[in-house]
Structure formats: structure tokens, C-alpha cells
Amino acid sequence: MANIECIDASSDYCPCYLAEVGECLTCSLLQGEAFCNCRWTGTCIFQEYAWSGFRARSKRETILCEVMERKITDDLLILTLKVPQRMAKSLEEPGSYIFLRGHSSLSFFDVPLAVMYINQMEKSIKLAIQIKGPKTKFLKNSNSLMYLRGPYQNGLFGLKQIKQTYRSGCLVILSGVAQTSGVSVIDELLKNGNEVTLVIDRSYPFFVREYISKDIKIYEEDLSSERGEKLLKDLISDENIRLIYTGGHSELQRQILEFALLYNPAAYLAFSNNSRLCCGEGICGSCELAVKGQKVRGCKAQFDVRGGYDG
């Protein structure tokens, strides 16, 4: 069976609703088994469940936020939102995301958005939205107040792999609007003394440039071209590369996985979570994935993507 860890295990939001219905990702007792049989090394989830009165622990908040700045170029909307300090703090980890909707919209208008940049002094967050379908169009038309629900953390698969990479060569490959997820990943990797090489797919404007450290080597290339493919192969084959993060569409991720398994099987991989996220709580099922045949919720599960998965 695949080794699945829950992003929320032992967090402020654990145990969650899933515990109440015997669907916990981690605890065998909260999966309806008779005895302990977990791999989790953190605090005991069943113990936390008992102490919270056999109910899900604290729930995530929906808060009304002020839009401090709104910039639009072509189909790309960049919003700066004023948030409480607690919220800003809890969105620092790579993979953090929130749900956002206009203040007159109902909850099913919620758009899942990776947090691109956080200014702790100003208590603000920046989000990038590609205007594409009904939900994002409604968001574009919303006024200066918005509902934000969060914090959520599972915006990428392989958080553990990112966090345990120290003083090594790392490759970050970003494409399209998923570039947003790369900013905090690069920050985390640099914080741990890694040397980061960034590859930007030219098919979309490089809009995160101003949030990224100037000290890293950057390649800009059309990754669907032959030159782009060769560049990826060459960079991935470098044996100094210990971790490869791909923030981009699933086709690109499949290609990176294939190259990595062929040319650098020892490197850790991490991918942006491209699932359709609706509730973020493991309830709705829209993000369901199959990892080695095991069905898991994409909004909760962390696993080694080198084993592959079906979205």
C-alpha cells in the first residue's frame, strides 16, 4: 500500500471532519479498526480527538478581507489582500493556499488560489488569478471586499521532500499561472542553503519575477519546443540536482517524472497540486486521486510522487 501522510495531521485542524466519520487518513482507530496501527510519529490523533470531545477540532475561518491593490494585465489579475496577522503567519509554508470569493457571492463561488507572496509587516498577501471560467470572472468583477477561507496547506505534493533538502542543487520548473506556487518553494530551498536553478516556461508571462531572489540562475524557454525539452533533460541529468519542483500543468509534470526516473532517479520530486479543489476539507471528493491504486483526497494527502499517481 502507498505511504500516505495527511498534510493536516497534528496541526491546529486535526482531527478534522473525516475523523468523525471514520475516514481519517492516519489513525487506524479513526478508520474504524479496533486497534492502533498507524505510522504516524507525531502526537496521537486519537488522543487529540478524545480531548476535543470526540468531534473535529477547530474549524477554518471565513473572513472578510479588504482588497488593497488590484492589477490586471490581459487575463491575469493580481490581488493584494489585507489579512489578520494570524492568517498571514499560517500561510508561510510552501503549498499554502486559500479559497476566495466576492463578498456578495455564495460559498460555491470559492476559487482555490495559491498564496504567491506574503508581507508580514504589512499583513498582506498577494494572489495571482488567471481569468478563465465563471468563478474567476465573478472574482474579477467583485468589489473591494472579499471572503477568504483558510488557511489550507496541500497546494503541492512533496512538502517533506522540499523541507528535508539541505545544501544541495535544486531545480524549480514553473509554467503558466502555477508559477505562484514556486515563490515560497524557492524561498524555502534558499533558506536551507540550497543552490536553486529556475526554468520558466515562456508560454506565459513571467509574472513572479519581482518576488524571486536575484541570486538564482534563471532559464527562460518554451518548454514544449525541442530546445525546451533538451534543456530540461540536461538540467535534470545533472547529478548534483537532489530535488526537482514542478509548478505547472499535469502534462509537464508527467514529462518531468519520466525524465527524472530515467536520468536522475535519486532526486526527490515535488509537484504543484493540480487537483480540482472545492472544499479543501476532504469532503466533496472533487480532488480524488489514485496513488498506487489507493484512492486518496488530493486536498489532504502527501506522498512520494515518484511512484506516480492518476488524477
Next chain:
Amino acid sequence: MVEIVIVGGGWAGCTAAITARKAGAKVVLLEKSDLLLGCGLTAGITRNNGRYTAAEELKCLGAEELVEIIDSATGHMGVNFPGHSHASLYDPTMVEPMVREVLERIGVDVRMLSRAVDVVMESARMIEGVVLSDETVIEGDVFIDAAGSAGPMGNCLRYGRGCSMCILRCPSFGPRISISSRAGVEDIVGIRDDGTYGAFSGSCELNKESLSQKIRDELDRKGVVMLPIPDKDANMRQLEIKACQQYALPEFEKNIILLDTGSHAKLMKPFYPIEKLRKIPGLERAIYECPQRSDANSVRFLCRAPRDNTMKVSGLDNLFCAGEKSGFFVGCTEAIATGFIAGYNAKRLAMGETLLELPRYLAVGDLIAYENECVQSGDLKNKYSFSGGIYFQRMRDLGLYITDKEWIKEKVKQLLGAYV
């Protein structure tokens, strides 16, 4: 060289490691915490009743290292208390570093803070390696599951009264898992008289300095102190939940029995609320050690592996079991006995030799076989110890209970002669 991987550094795992290493194997011993001996760190009573016979048998059979270490840490010899004769009270905290030294000296590769979380299977019946919590895989030829049966927290909460922060310290070092069950063999679950699962650890530890001078003096002098419990607190229905049936006698219900195990005073009850405890003269300022909740203790015996009398786990070709994992056994002498057979046979299996089954002519062999018989016939309630309960009665009935060292030596010698 043959590689034997042992999961769990309690008495059973340590004995298995020493035995397999002495037989010439390369041995890796995995322990999740930062101390060896596991639950045995709160042990301290040996050589009481039939344990005397078993300890001597084990010495003669070649498992003398740990028995001798225990003897050397014994503070009181020949102590008698209700239902028990000639007990040795030893200090487990003194013993731990000594066990570590022996393991290092003979070349066992001891890996502390190494928590097993899963197994990798080579086939449906063969284990290839043990997965640690940091995802490294420890490969081996033969494996021994000596991970015990106590806890973890969820079990203590569901079948006990919550995590007592016992000596296993699951909140710090993570939960115990059942290796045999990860390898696909279903565990056998022990039950109490009322049908609920598991059993409580039978005793807890008090800080000696927190007891009155009079009690401390008496403990120093005699090793044992009995204090009557006020009538209204006397029936707390604790006997039926105890793992240690050898201490489930009426005297243990009506009295606080304290034993001097060196660093601690051992209180012979699974737990005793501190408010009630402090009403007893001399215990007004008593404090628990470990640390320990005074209204809870760890829950054990939820995961016995099905096995044969060579200690090999049924249904798997290269996994042995020892200690509480291998039976509803209570105590360090019992753990040493099962660990000895498991370690010895692990090496024999790896070399393609016939596995040893100890004859029932010895108490050690009979305990292992009798427990198996009882469990296979459906008895999930009884616990088995040389020191009391149904098994000590059996030892007396069959004449297996002997306290004459020379006689025991002669018995084992004849036996070994028959094998040579």
C-alpha cells in the same frame, strides 16, 4: 554473514540479540526510544516462586548474561511477600547501561531512536526488510518481532484510561506497531475477565524520597512494606484488570504493597489516584515517578503473534517473535526465555538447520508450549508467569518448580548431553 534484524530493545529483544550474536550472526537491534529494556525499565522483581527455577535453567542453557546482570543489580534477596517467596528485588535503572555494555562488547549493532513503521515483503511469506520512520529500509535474512504489546496511546485511551506517559513515552518516540501484522499475519488479542481487550500494567512507581522516613527505613531493611488501605477505598476492582495475575491476590486488594526496587518504590497496583494514596499514613507527600498519571497505566496484550514452539511466527517463513509479542507472558524472566529461543532459532533458520524446541521437561520449555496450547484452545484471558497464577500452580503440580541450583544444573546437563 547472516543478518538478523530484531525490532524492539526490551528484555526479549536484547536477549535475542545476544543469543543470535553469540551463535555467530550479524545482528541489528532496532529500538524506537533512547533507552533499552522497554517496559522492563519499570520491572524489578525476579526469582520469586518459579522464576527462580527458570532463571537457573536459563543460566545453564547459555542465556546467562542478562540473568547475571539482574543478579548483580539486586538490592534485596530472598524477600517474601503475599503469595511470593524468595524474590530478588533489583534496580532496572542500574541494569540498562549494563545491558548496553554487553551488547556493544559482543558486537550487536544497536540502533537507538530507530522506529520501525512497516515491512517490505519479498513474497507473501518472506520479509525483505523493515521500514523505519525516516523511510530507510533495514534489510535482513531473518527477523524477530520483539516490539512488545504495550500501548500505543490510542489503545491505552480506548482500552485503558488514557496515556499514562509510561516508560515507553509514545508521545515522544511514536507508537509501537505490530511487525507480524504488517507482514500480513493477524494478531491474537488478549481479553480481561469482563471481555474487554488487553490488560493493564500491574504496578507503578513511587519516588522513594517522597515517602515517610519510617517507610523508607523499612523498605531499606526488608525490601517490602505493607500498608492497609482504608475500608472505603479497599474495593477498587483493580485485580481483574491487571496483567500480572501473580499479583492479583486478595492481599494486594486490601493493602498497598511497596517493594524496594532501588531507585523507585514499586506500588503493586496498576494505578492508584494520588488523592486517595495520600490519605494513607506515611504517604502524605507521595509522588509518582516515570512520570505517570496516577489514575491510568499502559494497556498490554493486544497483539500476540500466532507462533509455534520454536518461536517462529505461523504463516511467515523468516519471522520469529519474542517477549509479550509471542505470548501472554508477564515479566523479564519470561521475556529472556522467549528471546533466547527466538534468537537461537533465528540463526539456525538462517543456516538451514532444524529449529530447536525446548523439551517440556524444563520449566522454560513447558511455559512456551503450555501458553501456546492454552491460547490455541481459545483461552485469551490467562496470563503466564513462572511466578504465580495458573502457571506456577502447574509448575508445582508437575514437579518443575525446583530451587536446588545443583539439581537444575544436572537436569539441563542431562538434556544438553542428549542433544550433543
